[in-house]
Amino acid sequence: MDYTQGLEKYKEKIAAISSQEMVINMGPQHPSTHGVLRLELITDGEIVKEIIPHLGYLHRCFDKHAESMNYGKSIPFTDRLDYLASMNNSHAFVMGVERMLGLHEQIPKRVEYIRVLVCELNRIASHLIAIGTYGIDIGAFTPFMWCFRDREHIMNMLEWASGSRMLYNYIWIGGLFYDLPVGFEDRCTDFVEYFKPKLVELDELLSGNQIFISRTANIGALPADVAINYGCSGPMLRASGVKWDLRRIDGYSVYPELEFEIPVGRGEMGTLGDCWDRYKVRVDEVKESIRIIEQCLHRLHGDFKRTPEFDPRAMVPKKVNLKSQEYYIRAENPKGELGFHFVTQEKSDIPRRVKARGPSFNNLSVLPELGKGQLIADLIAILGSIDIVLGEVDR
Numbered sequence: 158m159d160y161t162q163g164l165e166k167y168k169e170k171i172a173a174i175s176s177q178e179m180v181i182n183m184g185p186q187h188p189s190t191h192g193v194l195r196l197e198l199i200t201d202g203e204i205v206k207e208i209i210p211h212l213g214y215l216h217r218c219f220d221k222h223a224e225s226m227n228y229g230k231s232i233p234f235t236d237r238l239d240y241l242a243s244m245n246n247s248h249a250f251v252m253g254v255e256r257m258l259g260l261h262e263q264i265p266k267r268v269e270y271i272r273v274l275v276c277e278l279n280r281i282a283s284h285l286i287a288i289g290t291y292g293i294d295i296g297a298f299t300p301f302m303w304c305f306r307d308r309e310h311i312m313n314m315l316e317w318a319s320g321s322r323m324l325y326n327y328i329w330i331g332g333l334f335y336d337l338p339v340g341f342e343d344r345c346t347d348f349v350e351y352f353k354p355k356l357v358e359l360d361e362l363l364s365g366n367q368i369f370i371s372r373t374a375n376i377g378a379l380p381a382d383v384a385i386n387y388g389c390s391g392p393m394l395r396a397s398g399v400k401w402d403l404r405r406i407d408g409y410s411v412y413p414e415l416e417f418e419i420p421v422g423r424g425e426m427g428t429l430g431d432c433w434d435r436y437k438v439r440v441d442e443v444k445e446s447i448r449i450i451e452q453c454l455h456r457l458h459g460d461f462k463r464t465p466e467f468d469p470r471a472m473v474p475k476k477v478n479l480k481s482q483e484y485y486i487r488a489e490n491p492k493g494e495l496g497f498h499f500v501t502q503e504k505s506d507i508p509r510r511v512k513a514r515g516p517s518f519n520n521l522s523v524l525p526e527l528g529k530g531q532l533i534a535d536l537i538a539i540l541g542s543i544d545i546v547l548g549e550v551d552r
Contacts, residue, residue: 170207174199178206183536185214191290191540192547196524203532208525215551223511228254228477229330231511236324238495238515239549241286244279244315245490247328248272252409253486253497254330257479260472267461268332268469269411274345274453275315275327277446281352282311283491284439284446287544291436292363294541295372300363307355310348317341331472342457349447349454356447360440373436374427377527377539381430387526388519391493392438393543396422397430403489415452417445432542439544442491477506492516492544515549 174180184195193214199207219238223231235250236243255261289304312322317338319327327334363369379389381397394401402419404412420441422434457463479501487496493516500510520543528536 170199170209177201181533185211191545192550194521194545194547194550196536196540198533198536200533203534205528205531205533205536208528208536210521210524213551215547217548217552219513219552220511223513224508227506228508232329233324233326235513236326237548238513238552239283239490239492239517239546240323241546242279242283242491243323243325244272244276244328245283245488246495247325248276248410249486249488249490249495250497251328251330252488253484253499254477256486257482257484257499257501258330258474258477260331260474263472264331265461265467265469265472266411267457267463267467268472270453270456270461271333271337271469272328273410273412273415274450274457275318275325277449277453278311278315278345280491281443281446282308282315284443285311287439287491288359288363288436288443291541291544292369294537295369297363297366297369300359303355303359303362307352310351314341314345314348317344329470329473330477331470331474333469336463336467336469337457339463342454345450346454349450353447356440356443364437364440370426370433372535372538373432373542376427376432376535377531377542378428379430379435379523379527383523383526384430387523389493389523390516390519391490392435392442393493393520393523395420396434396438398422403487403494407487409488415449417448420445432538435542435544478504479506487514490516492546492549493520495549513552515552517543517545517547517549518552521545521550 178199178201181198181200182195183198185193195211197209197211198205217237219234222234232247232250235246238246285304285308289301292300315325316322318341319325319334379397381399384394384397398421400419400421405419420438422430422438424434426433481503482501484499485496487494495516496514498512499508502509524540524543527539531539
Protein backbone atom coordinates (compact mmCIF):
# COMPACT_ATOMS: atom_id res chain seq x y z
CA MET A 158 0.00 0.00 0.00
CA ASP A 159 1.48 3.34 -1.06
CA TYR A 160 1.07 6.68 0.73
CA THR A 161 -1.94 7.79 -1.39
CA GLN A 162 -3.83 4.54 -0.79
CA GLY A 163 -3.08 4.73 2.93
CA LEU A 164 -4.32 8.32 3.09
CA GLU A 165 -7.56 7.39 1.32
CA LYS A 166 -8.10 4.45 3.66
CA TYR A 167 -7.49 6.73 6.66
CA LYS A 168 -10.03 9.29 5.33
CA GLU A 169 -12.58 6.53 4.83
CA LYS A 170 -12.19 5.38 8.44
CA ILE A 171 -12.71 8.89 9.78
CA ALA A 172 -15.68 9.55 7.46
CA ALA A 173 -17.36 6.28 8.43
CA ILE A 174 -17.59 6.94 12.17
CA SER A 175 -21.10 6.83 13.60
CA SER A 176 -22.78 9.54 15.65
CA GLN A 177 -21.96 7.62 18.84
CA GLU A 178 -18.26 7.42 18.08
CA MET A 179 -15.64 10.07 18.67
CA VAL A 180 -12.14 10.84 17.37
CA ILE A 181 -9.57 11.45 20.13
CA ASN A 182 -5.94 12.45 19.63
CA MET A 183 -3.52 10.83 22.04
CA GLY A 184 -0.34 12.77 21.48
CA PRO A 185 1.93 13.80 19.92
CA GLN A 186 3.05 14.97 23.39
CA HIS A 187 0.96 12.89 25.75
CA PRO A 188 3.07 11.99 28.83
CA SER A 189 2.51 8.25 28.36
CA THR A 190 3.38 7.88 24.68
CA HIS A 191 7.14 7.41 25.28
CA GLY A 192 8.11 9.91 22.63
CA VAL A 193 6.65 12.19 20.02
CA LEU A 194 3.97 9.79 18.76
CA ARG A 195 0.40 10.68 17.79
CA LEU A 196 -2.31 8.05 18.07
CA GLU A 197 -5.66 8.97 16.55
CA LEU A 198 -8.32 6.91 18.31
CA ILE A 199 -11.86 6.20 17.16
CA THR A 200 -13.73 5.45 20.38
CA ASP A 201 -17.19 4.42 21.46
CA GLY A 202 -17.32 5.73 24.98
CA GLU A 203 -14.28 4.26 26.75
CA ILE A 204 -13.83 1.48 24.19
CA VAL A 205 -11.20 1.88 21.46
CA LYS A 206 -12.66 0.87 18.10
CA GLU A 207 -9.73 1.87 15.85
CA ILE A 208 -6.15 3.16 16.24
CA ILE A 209 -4.45 5.20 13.52
CA PRO A 210 -0.76 5.88 14.38
CA HIS A 211 0.90 8.99 12.94
CA LEU A 212 4.71 8.84 12.77
CA GLY A 213 7.47 11.11 11.50
CA TYR A 214 7.63 13.81 14.18
CA LEU A 215 11.22 12.84 15.06
CA HIS A 216 12.55 11.93 11.60
CA ARG A 217 16.35 12.16 11.73
CA CYS A 218 17.33 11.00 8.22
CA PHE A 219 19.66 8.20 9.30
CA ASP A 220 19.60 6.43 5.93
CA LYS A 221 20.54 9.58 4.01
CA HIS A 222 23.24 10.49 6.50
CA ALA A 223 24.82 7.06 6.10
CA GLU A 224 24.79 7.44 2.30
CA SER A 225 26.62 10.77 2.38
CA MET A 226 29.67 9.88 4.49
CA ASN A 227 32.09 7.01 5.01
CA TYR A 228 31.32 4.02 7.18
CA GLY A 229 33.31 5.16 10.21
CA LYS A 230 31.61 8.55 10.31
CA SER A 231 28.18 6.88 10.33
CA ILE A 232 28.76 5.21 13.71
CA PRO A 233 27.77 8.30 15.78
CA PHE A 234 24.50 8.39 13.84
CA THR A 235 23.73 4.76 14.73
CA ASP A 236 23.96 5.82 18.38
CA ARG A 237 21.00 8.10 17.80
CA LEU A 238 18.58 5.43 16.58
CA ASP A 239 17.66 3.73 19.84
CA TYR A 240 19.49 6.27 21.98
CA LEU A 241 18.88 4.14 25.09
CA ALA A 242 20.99 1.32 23.62
CA SER A 243 23.69 3.08 21.63
CA MET A 244 26.35 0.40 22.19
CA ASN A 245 24.10 -2.28 20.72
CA ASN A 246 23.33 -0.13 17.65
CA SER A 247 26.97 0.52 16.79
CA HIS A 248 27.88 -3.13 17.47
CA ALA A 249 25.44 -4.31 14.77
CA PHE A 250 26.59 -1.70 12.23
CA VAL A 251 30.27 -2.38 12.84
CA MET A 252 29.83 -6.16 12.57
CA GLY A 253 28.26 -5.71 9.14
CA VAL A 254 31.19 -3.66 7.81
CA GLU A 255 33.74 -6.03 9.36
CA ARG A 256 32.12 -9.04 7.69
CA MET A 257 32.06 -7.32 4.32
CA LEU A 258 35.77 -6.55 4.79
CA GLY A 259 36.56 -10.09 5.99
CA LEU A 260 37.89 -8.71 9.29
CA HIS A 261 35.45 -10.40 11.65
CA GLU A 262 37.61 -13.47 12.32
CA GLN A 263 40.69 -11.33 13.07
CA ILE A 264 39.17 -9.17 15.81
CA PRO A 265 41.08 -9.76 19.10
CA LYS A 266 39.12 -11.71 21.72
CA ARG A 267 39.64 -8.97 24.30
CA VAL A 268 37.92 -6.52 21.96
CA GLU A 269 35.01 -8.91 21.43
CA TYR A 270 34.53 -9.52 25.15
CA ILE A 271 34.65 -5.79 25.87
CA ARG A 272 32.02 -5.22 23.17
CA VAL A 273 29.70 -7.81 24.67
CA LEU A 274 30.34 -6.44 28.17
CA VAL A 275 29.37 -2.86 27.29
CA CYS A 276 26.44 -4.03 25.14
CA GLU A 277 25.00 -6.08 28.00
CA LEU A 278 25.45 -3.17 30.41
CA ASN A 279 23.56 -1.04 27.90
CA ARG A 280 20.87 -3.76 27.60
CA ILE A 281 20.32 -3.61 31.36
CA ALA A 282 20.16 0.20 31.26
CA SER A 283 17.58 0.04 28.45
CA HIS A 284 15.43 -2.53 30.24
CA LEU A 285 15.57 -0.50 33.46
CA ILE A 286 14.11 2.42 31.54
CA ALA A 287 11.42 0.12 30.11
CA ILE A 288 10.51 -1.34 33.52
CA GLY A 289 10.66 1.97 35.39
CA THR A 290 8.62 3.98 32.90
CA TYR A 291 6.14 1.13 32.59
CA GLY A 292 5.63 1.19 36.34
CA ILE A 293 4.91 4.91 36.27
CA ASP A 294 2.51 4.44 33.33
CA ILE A 295 0.50 2.09 35.53
CA GLY A 296 0.76 4.42 38.52
CA ALA A 297 3.71 2.94 40.49
CA PHE A 298 6.24 5.69 41.24
CA THR A 299 8.77 3.83 43.40
CA PRO A 300 10.04 1.39 40.69
CA PHE A 301 10.68 4.38 38.43
CA MET A 302 13.00 5.96 41.02
CA TRP A 303 14.73 2.66 41.80
CA CYS A 304 15.37 1.90 38.12
CA PHE A 305 16.83 5.33 37.42
CA ARG A 306 18.99 5.11 40.55
CA ASP A 307 20.57 1.84 39.41
CA ARG A 308 20.78 2.89 35.76
CA GLU A 309 22.86 5.86 36.86
CA HIS A 310 25.67 3.52 37.93
CA ILE A 311 25.74 2.00 34.43
CA MET A 312 25.69 5.45 32.81
CA ASN A 313 28.68 6.48 34.93
CA MET A 314 30.65 3.37 33.95
CA LEU A 315 29.93 3.75 30.23
CA GLU A 316 30.83 7.43 30.44
CA TRP A 317 34.11 6.46 32.11
CA ALA A 318 34.87 4.06 29.23
CA SER A 319 33.79 6.26 26.31
CA GLY A 320 33.63 9.85 27.52
CA SER A 321 29.89 10.19 26.86
CA ARG A 322 26.81 9.32 28.91
CA MET A 323 24.44 8.14 26.17
CA LEU A 324 25.86 8.51 22.64
CA TYR A 325 29.15 6.69 22.89
CA ASN A 326 30.89 6.20 19.51
CA TYR A 327 32.91 3.57 21.39
CA ILE A 328 32.73 0.47 19.14
CA TRP A 329 34.70 1.11 15.96
CA ILE A 330 35.17 -0.86 12.75
CA GLY A 331 37.97 -3.29 13.58
CA GLY A 332 38.23 -2.42 17.26
CA LEU A 333 37.36 0.09 19.95
CA PHE A 334 37.83 3.78 20.57
CA TYR A 335 39.95 2.91 23.61
CA ASP A 336 40.68 0.03 25.95
CA LEU A 337 38.71 -0.14 29.19
CA PRO A 338 40.05 2.28 31.82
CA VAL A 339 42.29 0.77 34.48
CA GLY A 340 40.04 -0.51 37.27
CA PHE A 341 36.90 -0.74 35.09
CA GLU A 342 36.57 -4.50 35.50
CA ASP A 343 36.77 -4.25 39.30
CA ARG A 344 34.25 -1.42 39.40
CA CYS A 345 31.92 -3.41 37.16
CA THR A 346 32.24 -6.42 39.46
CA ASP A 347 31.30 -4.21 42.42
CA PHE A 348 28.25 -2.99 40.51
CA VAL A 349 27.11 -6.55 39.78
CA GLU A 350 27.33 -7.48 43.45
CA TYR A 351 25.43 -4.32 44.39
CA PHE A 352 22.77 -4.76 41.71
CA LYS A 353 21.81 -8.42 42.25
CA PRO A 354 19.82 -7.86 45.48
CA LYS A 355 18.38 -4.61 44.08
CA LEU A 356 17.01 -6.53 41.11
CA VAL A 357 15.37 -9.04 43.44
CA GLU A 358 13.69 -6.17 45.31
CA LEU A 359 12.50 -4.61 42.05
CA ASP A 360 11.12 -7.95 40.84
CA GLU A 361 9.25 -8.51 44.09
CA LEU A 362 7.90 -4.97 44.14
CA LEU A 363 6.11 -5.22 40.78
CA SER A 364 5.80 -8.84 39.65
CA GLY A 365 3.59 -9.96 42.51
CA ASN A 366 1.87 -6.62 43.11
CA GLN A 367 -1.87 -7.25 42.82
CA ILE A 368 -2.65 -3.79 41.44
CA PHE A 369 0.09 -4.12 38.81
CA ILE A 370 -1.14 -7.61 37.88
CA SER A 371 -4.72 -6.34 37.54
CA ARG A 372 -3.57 -3.62 35.14
CA THR A 373 -1.36 -5.88 32.98
CA ALA A 374 -2.54 -9.53 33.13
CA ASN A 375 -4.93 -10.55 30.32
CA ILE A 376 -4.43 -7.12 28.69
CA GLY A 377 -3.13 -6.81 25.12
CA ALA A 378 -2.39 -10.51 24.61
CA LEU A 379 -0.33 -11.03 21.46
CA PRO A 380 -0.61 -14.53 19.88
CA ALA A 381 2.67 -15.92 18.52
CA ASP A 382 1.41 -16.17 14.93
CA VAL A 383 0.27 -12.52 14.93
CA ALA A 384 3.63 -11.42 16.39
CA ILE A 385 5.50 -13.29 13.65
CA ASN A 386 3.27 -11.95 10.87
CA TYR A 387 3.84 -8.38 12.01
CA GLY A 388 7.62 -8.86 12.23
CA CYS A 389 7.78 -8.42 16.00
CA SER A 390 11.03 -9.38 17.69
CA GLY A 391 12.87 -9.16 20.99
CA PRO A 392 10.87 -9.28 24.25
CA MET A 393 7.65 -8.65 22.27
CA LEU A 394 8.08 -11.94 20.41
CA ARG A 395 9.58 -13.95 23.26
CA ALA A 396 6.74 -12.91 25.60
CA SER A 397 4.40 -14.71 23.19
CA GLY A 398 6.30 -17.94 23.85
CA VAL A 399 8.68 -17.91 20.85
CA LYS A 400 12.24 -18.74 21.91
CA TRP A 401 13.99 -16.53 19.34
CA ASP A 402 17.14 -14.64 20.31
CA LEU A 403 19.71 -13.71 17.67
CA ARG A 404 22.53 -14.02 20.19
CA ARG A 405 21.76 -17.76 20.08
CA ILE A 406 20.27 -18.13 16.58
CA ASP A 407 23.08 -16.29 14.73
CA GLY A 408 25.75 -16.81 17.38
CA TYR A 409 27.60 -13.59 16.62
CA SER A 410 30.62 -12.15 18.47
CA VAL A 411 31.52 -14.32 21.50
CA TYR A 412 27.94 -15.15 22.55
CA PRO A 413 28.37 -18.85 21.56
CA GLU A 414 31.08 -19.07 24.24
CA LEU A 415 28.78 -17.74 26.98
CA GLU A 416 26.08 -19.47 29.02
CA PHE A 417 22.69 -17.81 29.33
CA GLU A 418 19.02 -18.68 29.03
CA ILE A 419 16.40 -17.15 26.73
CA PRO A 420 13.41 -16.06 28.87
CA VAL A 421 9.98 -16.52 27.27
CA GLY A 422 6.44 -15.71 28.35
CA ARG A 423 4.45 -18.46 30.07
CA GLY A 424 1.14 -16.81 30.87
CA GLU A 425 1.87 -17.09 34.60
CA MET A 426 -0.55 -14.36 35.69
CA GLY A 427 -2.98 -14.36 32.79
CA THR A 428 -2.90 -15.00 29.04
CA LEU A 429 0.30 -15.95 27.21
CA GLY A 430 1.77 -12.86 25.54
CA ASP A 431 -0.08 -10.29 27.63
CA CYS A 432 1.37 -7.06 29.05
CA TRP A 433 2.53 -8.81 32.23
CA ASP A 434 4.48 -11.39 30.22
CA ARG A 435 6.21 -8.65 28.21
CA TYR A 436 7.21 -6.91 31.43
CA LYS A 437 8.42 -10.14 33.06
CA VAL A 438 10.54 -11.20 30.07
CA ARG A 439 12.49 -7.94 30.39
CA VAL A 440 13.06 -8.48 34.11
CA ASP A 441 14.32 -12.02 33.43
CA GLU A 442 16.55 -10.76 30.59
CA VAL A 443 18.25 -8.37 33.01
CA LYS A 444 19.09 -11.38 35.19
CA GLU A 445 20.59 -13.20 32.18
CA SER A 446 22.58 -10.09 31.19
CA ILE A 447 24.10 -10.12 34.68
CA ARG A 448 25.23 -13.72 34.04
CA ILE A 449 26.79 -12.72 30.72
CA ILE A 450 28.57 -9.74 32.31
CA GLU A 451 30.02 -11.95 35.05
CA GLN A 452 31.41 -14.38 32.46
CA CYS A 453 32.89 -11.53 30.40
CA LEU A 454 34.55 -10.08 33.51
CA HIS A 455 35.96 -13.51 34.39
CA ARG A 456 37.56 -13.84 30.96
CA LEU A 457 38.80 -10.23 30.92
CA HIS A 458 40.46 -10.91 34.27
CA GLY A 459 41.86 -14.23 33.03
CA ASP A 460 42.74 -15.32 29.49
CA PHE A 461 42.13 -11.93 27.89
CA LYS A 462 43.39 -9.53 30.53
CA ARG A 463 44.98 -6.24 29.56
CA THR A 464 48.61 -6.20 28.46
CA PRO A 465 50.89 -3.23 27.73
CA GLU A 466 51.16 -4.13 24.05
CA PHE A 467 47.38 -4.49 23.48
CA ASP A 468 46.09 -1.90 20.99
CA PRO A 469 42.28 -1.80 20.53
CA ARG A 470 42.77 0.18 17.30
CA ALA A 471 45.29 -2.18 15.70
CA MET A 472 42.73 -3.63 13.26
CA VAL A 473 40.94 -0.35 12.50
CA PRO A 474 41.29 0.18 8.71
CA LYS A 475 42.58 3.52 7.44
CA LYS A 476 39.97 3.41 4.68
CA VAL A 477 37.08 1.03 4.00
CA ASN A 478 37.27 -0.09 0.36
CA LEU A 479 34.66 -2.69 -0.50
CA LYS A 480 33.62 -4.60 -3.58
CA SER A 481 30.20 -3.85 -5.02
CA GLN A 482 27.87 -6.07 -2.98
CA GLU A 483 24.76 -6.26 -0.84
CA TYR A 484 24.87 -7.45 2.74
CA TYR A 485 22.39 -7.66 5.61
CA ILE A 486 23.52 -7.85 9.23
CA ARG A 487 21.27 -8.24 12.24
CA ALA A 488 21.78 -8.28 15.99
CA GLU A 489 19.69 -8.74 19.12
CA ASN A 490 19.08 -5.29 20.55
CA PRO A 491 17.18 -4.72 23.82
CA LYS A 492 14.01 -4.06 21.81
CA GLY A 493 14.49 -6.75 19.17
CA GLU A 494 16.17 -7.33 15.82
CA LEU A 495 18.17 -4.36 14.58
CA GLY A 496 19.31 -4.88 11.00
CA PHE A 497 21.34 -2.93 8.48
CA HIS A 498 21.12 -3.59 4.74
CA PHE A 499 24.21 -2.32 2.94
CA VAL A 500 24.53 -1.71 -0.79
CA THR A 501 28.19 -0.83 -1.39
CA GLN A 502 29.98 0.94 -4.24
CA GLU A 503 33.08 -0.43 -5.98
CA LYS A 504 36.29 0.88 -4.37
CA SER A 505 34.45 3.53 -2.38
CA ASP A 506 34.23 4.06 1.37
CA ILE A 507 30.78 5.67 0.99
CA PRO A 508 27.86 3.22 0.62
CA ARG A 509 25.35 3.54 -2.19
CA ARG A 510 22.48 2.60 0.16
CA VAL A 511 22.06 1.87 3.86
CA LYS A 512 18.68 0.76 5.18
CA ALA A 513 18.12 0.41 8.93
CA ARG A 514 15.53 -2.08 10.14
CA GLY A 515 14.50 -0.82 13.58
CA PRO A 516 12.70 -3.26 15.92
CA SER A 517 10.58 -0.52 17.50
CA PHE A 518 8.92 0.25 14.14
CA ASN A 519 7.76 -3.34 13.59
CA ASN A 520 6.78 -3.80 17.23
CA LEU A 521 4.72 -0.61 17.16
CA SER A 522 2.95 -1.70 13.96
CA VAL A 523 1.01 -4.35 15.91
CA LEU A 524 -0.54 -1.74 18.25
CA PRO A 525 -3.74 -1.24 16.18
CA GLU A 526 -4.27 -5.00 16.38
CA LEU A 527 -3.70 -5.17 20.15
CA GLY A 528 -5.70 -2.04 20.99
CA LYS A 529 -8.99 -2.87 19.26
CA GLY A 530 -11.79 -3.36 21.77
CA GLN A 531 -9.64 -2.28 24.72
CA LEU A 532 -10.33 0.50 27.21
CA ILE A 533 -8.47 3.76 26.67
CA ALA A 534 -6.75 3.29 30.05
CA ASP A 535 -5.59 -0.18 28.97
CA LEU A 536 -4.22 1.23 25.72
CA ILE A 537 -1.61 3.09 27.80
CA ALA A 538 -0.63 -0.21 29.42
CA ILE A 539 -0.33 -1.89 26.01
CA LEU A 540 1.75 0.90 24.49
CA GLY A 541 4.07 0.99 27.50
CA SER A 542 4.59 -2.78 27.30
CA ILE A 543 5.87 -2.48 23.71
CA ASP A 544 8.83 -0.29 24.84
CA ILE A 545 9.39 1.95 21.83
CA VAL A 546 11.94 4.67 21.16
CA LEU A 547 10.82 7.14 18.52
CA GLY A 548 14.37 7.79 17.29
CA GLU A 549 14.31 4.21 16.04
CA VAL A 550 10.69 4.29 14.79
CA ASP A 551 11.16 7.44 12.68
CA ARG A 552 14.90 6.96 11.92
